[in-house]
Structure formats: structure tokens, C-alpha cells
Amino acid sequence: MPRIDPVEAISGLLVLALGAFFFFGSMGYPMGTIGRMGPGFVPHWLGAISMFLGAVILLSSLRIDEPAPDLYWRPLVAVLASIGAFALLLPRIGLVGAALVTAAISILGNRDAGWRMLAITSVSVALICWVLFVLLLRLPIPAFWWDL
């Protein structure tokens, strides 16, 4: 009885689903003919290839067996949230504020970091971003909300 490797099985399903999404999704666009292809043609057939590859990977999951990887929830959530904060804050309060908040949220992903380190690091990161990108490299980014 072959065991199923969950990593490979999920991989196969993911590739299969992606292919199916484009295969069926592209049917809403004009297909055209091979000599005069419409916008739907290429994504449709690439989707078909992707579905085929997904099936191959799914089949191979019957043979490989490796330990499942560790999930790191805390860094994952903190890092993604910090990027979201940057996107949200930069157009509203400028680079220095956005960098400060982004750094602070990302540090929450590190279990060993205390409040002192959080404060010192995020303030320094914000200052470095300001000096390096706005003052020295003169990138066209608003530094504070009054520069917007």
C-alpha cells in the first residue's frame, strides 16, 4: 500500500486548480483560430498544460515520502501585516511614519524581541530610510504627511 506524501499531493492539486482556473476562465474571451489567435487562446492551452502537470505531480505523490515542513505562523502573519501597513500608510502619512509602523509590526514576528528592542529598532529603521532614500538618494517619495 503506497503512502501519499501530503506535500506532493497538495502541490499537484494547487497546480491543477491554477490550470483549471485559466483553462475555464479564458473561455469567456474570444479564442480565434490557430492562424489568428484571440486573447483567450494562449491562456486556455497553457491552463491545459498546467492541469496535465498537476496530474503528473499528483501521481508522483504516491511515491515520494518526506517529512512535512515546519509552519512558522507568527513570522508569517507579522511580516505580511507589516507590508500591508506600508501600503496603507505610505500614501497617507509619508515614508517615515510608514517605515516606523512597518518595522514595528514586523518585529512582533520575532518571539525573542522585547519592547525596548522594538522601540529602538523601529525608530532607527525609520531614520535610516529617511536619510538614505530621501536625503541622500533623493527618491521622489514623500517623507512626511506635509510633503504629500
Next chain:
Amino acid sequence: MDVWANIATGFDVAFSAQNLMYCFLGVFLGTFFGALPGIGSLAAVSMLLPITFYLDPTTALVMLGGVYYGAEYGGSTSSILLNLPGTPSNAVTCLDGYPMTQQGRSGVALFATTIASFFGGTFGILMLYSLAPLIVQWALEFGPAEYFAIMVFGLVAAATVTQDAPAKGLAMVVAGMLLGTIGADLNTGIARFTFGYFELHEGISFIALAMGLFGVSEVILSIGQKIDKPFIQAVTFRSMIPRRDEVRRSGMPMLRGAGLGAFFGALPGTGPSIATFIGYAIEKRLSKHPEEFGKGAIEGIMSPESANNAAVQSAFIPTMTLGIPGSATMAVMMGALLIHGIQPGPQLMERNPDIFWGLAASFWIGNVMLLVLNIPLIGVWVRLLKIPYGILYPAVLCFICIGVYTVRTSAFDVVLVLAFGFAGYVLRLLRFELAPLLIGFILGPMVEENFKRAMLIYRGDFTEMLTRPISGTLLAMTALLLVWTTWVILRDSRRNRRKEHLTGGADD
């Protein structure tokens, strides 16, 4: 045209005070960002791209080129000292570079990789000098069929050559091409898969895609794996002197690495990372002491580092001669040329010889600068890396966000970084290789466009493509590669099953 006259013109351009200054600025900033773990040449080039908008095109490219190969030089520093690859193509250098640090020999490793980088870089530039004019002569005859075939071959090679799981590599290439179809269709202007987001009309920003997939997922994994290693080794000039047998053992690996790097760098699709992996595998197979690999064998850092830098230089060959970017970073550089109204391709060398030859000359000057600078500056980069990762990564994340934001002044692109960061993390957990996805994304739209054009010319008759000599040969090679890969998969699975049968499938 006389080659020597061209080379002389090139050095004239490169030695202007302005170009020298920006070349220096480029290599310095490149090494700085490259040495930071999690920021590769791509992030560094994208971050610095906006500063070059106001420069003249040659100077802009001189500087961005400097950032590119400077970052590849600098990337080996954190591989060796911290076991964290500074850029994806320096990952192999960790295997033997970090053990050397553990043995207290980081000075030798840093010195050796600087020499290997310089050697590889110089070799790549010589290839650029000698091959680019030849390829341009061919390229003028290239039609859409040839462009299509060369890119498909490169993509299939990228997915299959070094992968443990070729089906997953191919799946990533196709996934990248699928993501590449998002946006307005070139012929009809119909918006495909934009879900009503106006920002997606021009397609997904590939800088956002690349930074999310590579940079952000790397940061998440690194925090999770707790890599706050205390690092206290001092690197003095004395400690950089290699043993005599190491000098003797370095020559051939460096040369083989440079050759491999120049080849894979010039082939669009494959790039520095693949060259470094193959270089390492070949040295291990050829070595009389394969058991020393992974424990600090000097061959294990010489070949990959030489290959890496040769590939970086030869990646300019397809970009300049065909207008096909060989790697993600090259795609940003090509974008920089387009912003200045210069169309890379076969006509570039005729219309703007000063740009091509000036760049080639400045690359070599930049490599000399890196050699001269890096040996005294190693101490500075070492001190930079003494900062614990827990303090470094918030800055890295901010740099990534700033880099993505500035390219299109778009907060929407930063949100895409978030989405692709998550996707990249999941894909890494599922043991997918991410590089084929990115290169599929970059070449995908060009493959689609040339395929459509070719089929229009040949009235939908695919066999026309197979009978043209260049496209036919390339497509036959692609088919061979796929057949060979399938054979390897079948062979391995049969072997696995037999082993499972013998051991009861207990391990491995």
C-alpha cells in the same frame, strides 16, 4: 567595423569622469545591498532605478550594471559568514563557504571568492565582446519563429536542468506564463483576468512578484528558523592568505565555472543560479576528494562564484543583441533602457555603438574597482553583518516596500508584494523552485506574442516552424530535453519503488 576601434571608443566613454563616478557609486551600493541577506541584485537594482531617471542613458546603465554585479559580489559575503545567501545565486556558496567560517578560515573564503568573482566577471565580459557582434549578425535574420523557439528552449532548460522534480519546475514555468497573461491583450486590448482592477491593465509588476516571492518569503523563513547566530570572527589581511594547495586546486574549478556561467547566462531563461548549481555538482564529481565537499572545500566556492559572475556579464548578451532579458534583474535593466527611449535588440549596436561598447568597457572597470575595493572593504561588510538578523530584517522589509513602491509610485504594487509573499512562502513549503516561475512570467508575454506572429505568418501551420533551420534545431533540442527528463523521472520512480520494496519504505 573594427573591433579594436570599438573597444577604444568604449573605454573613452567609460573613462569619462561622470561615468567613472556613477560606476563607483553603483558597485559600492550594489555590494552594500547584496551583502544584506534577503536583498538580492533584483531588489537593489529596482530600489536604485528611480535615481537613474535623470541621468543620460549610458550613465544610467553604467550605474545599474554596477549595482547588479556589485550585488552578486557582495552576496557571497553573507553566504560565507552567516550561512544566509545574500542573493539566490549565492546559495551554493553557503555549502562550503560557511564550513570554512566555522573552521576560522572566513578570511580565505572571502578573498578566494573575490578572486573567483573577478575572474568569472572578466571571462563573461570577454564573451560579451566576442559573441555579441556575431549574434547580432544572426539576429537580424531572426523572425518570430526563431524568437519563439529560443525562449521555449531556455524556459524548458530552466525548469528541467537542475531540478529534483522536473514536473514541478515545468509547472512553475507554466504558472509564471499564466500570471504573465494577466493584463491587456496586446493585439485586441481586451483586459484578461484583471478582476476589475484598473492597476492590473498593464499586467502584474514583476518587481512586486519577484520581491514577494523571493525577498518576503526568505525573510519569513529566516525569522522562523531563528538564524540569530552570534558572529565574532575578525577578518584580518593575514587571515586571507590561502594555503598553497588551495591556490593550486582553485585554478581549474574557476575556469570551468566561468565557462558554465558564460553559457547559462547567455541562454535566456537559465541564469546564474543554475550555473552555480551545475558548477558545484561537476566539481564534486571531478574531485579526488569528494568527501571534503560540504566541509570547506575551496573548489566548492571557486566554481560557483566564478560561474555566478560570468553569468551576470553574459546575461547582457541576449538582452543587448535580441532584446530578450536573460534574467529578472536584466528585465529591470531593459526597462531602464526603454524609459530612456532606447530599444534593445539587434539594431542597438548599429544605432548606439557608444552605449554598447561603453557599457562593456565600464563593466570591466567596475570589476576592477570591486577587486581593488573589496579586499580592503571586507572588514566593513563583515561589521555590517555583525548586526543581528532580528534588527536587520525590519530594515530589509522596509527597503523591499520602498523599492517596489518607487518603480511605479503605486501602493497597489505593495499590496501585490503581500500577496506574492504569502504565495512564495506556501510554494517554498511545498518544495517548489521559484526561479522558473519568475522567468516564465518575464518571457511568457514575449513567447505568446512571437508565437501568435509566427502562426499568423505561416497561416496556422506549425510544421513551418520545425523546418526552418534555427527554430527547428532549437525545438528539436527542447523535445529531446523533455524526453530525457521523462526518462529520468520514470527511472528514478522505478528505483524508488524497488528501494521501498526492500526497506519497507521506511526512510529516504
